Amino acid sequence: MEKLGWGVLGSARIARKKVMPALMGASTGRLVALASRDLARAEAGLAEALAEAAQRGIYPDQRPMACGSYEELLANPQVDAVYLPLPNSEHVAWAIRALEAGKHVLLEKPGVKSGEEALQLQAAASRYPKLLVSEGLMFRHHPQWDLALNWIRDGRIGALRSVQIQFSFYSEDPTNIRNRKETGGGALLDLGCYAIAASRLIFGAEASALRAVQTFNQAGVDVQTRAEMRFDPLAGAEAASRAFWSTDIRAAYFQRLDISGTEGRIFMERPFSPVFHEGVRPVLFGQAGNLVLDPEPLRADHFTLQADRFSLAVQGRGLLVPEDGLPDWAIQAHYMDAVRQSANADTWVALLP
């Protein structure tokens, strides 16, 4: 089967360092072109991605092209699918333009910033039913998550009681898209989307209510967003289970996830951005805090795994995981709206069933 031709819109750091090398190494696709608003930046970005790929022993058969505009890339018939790592403010507009150009779309996280944007993108996507639109919350494709979720489903930690998530990094750089309101910056959109998605994935259910607190800087960017999500009690359970999460773009780098059940606990040291060469794994503890399982670190490139799954779905040889589909991240967007609403009104917000 012909490999899927990928085009990348924007010489973003995540593209140069992680996703373009992953696309070059994917068995189901090939990188056709990188587009920037500036040709020299596209050429430099391509050179950097090729060097990253070479460090991993990946050498594409054909050198990808550099394009000096996004329009040029969208007009290229060799490009079947577009990977879109633009600032959050640009996601929906360019996703729609890619669909109009007949391209499948893999959109960086968060695919949309709000429920309103989700409706806009859903309306556009419904006009192109043969084109796939997917979100790049790629952590879910790492096998450490399959292992942890299997432990939960197999009852290894009993009934779920709480999930605790912390995710932070420090940046004051005013040019960073995360520190600019107009580019869709802030902790909620950059990090909170991971915490919401992970909580929903772990519980395998939707929360019934949410309470959030946000701290904004003078530029109107939320530098810290925290929330508590309540999941209704299962039959026979004494109380509701909860996810507590804290995200911060002005605190030292940190990411951790703890899943506590009645009979045990799962700990993940790098739940969201595993480092390929180091490997990562969840660790299982028993009810008394005793170590039960500490598996060998799992080395996998979740960016390649997601690209392969996307390509197979486009080619009709596989399916997207439901969480990557547009209906699911429209729900994610409603959670983000609820976070803002709760923080603004300083109260609990009920979530739609």
Ligand SMILES: NC(=O)c1ccc[n+]([C@@H]2O[C@H](COP(=O)([O-])OP(=O)(O)OC[C@H]3O[C@@H](n4cnc5c(N)ncnc54)[C@H](OP(=O)(O)O)[C@@H]3O)[C@@H](O)[C@H]2O)c1
């Ligand atoms: N899945 C993950 O693990 C992961 C990790 C990091 C980031 N991300 C997501 O990926 C996206 C990009 O993040 P990043 O840190 O890689 O961003 P970045 O380095 O700042 O790159 C964003 C790119 O967008 C283009 N762009 C178009 N309009 C722009 C504007 N008005 N202002 C600034 N740049 C503009 C620029 O490309 P040209 O100048 O070349 O046109 C720029 O290089 C975000 O949505 C982020 O949430 C995902």
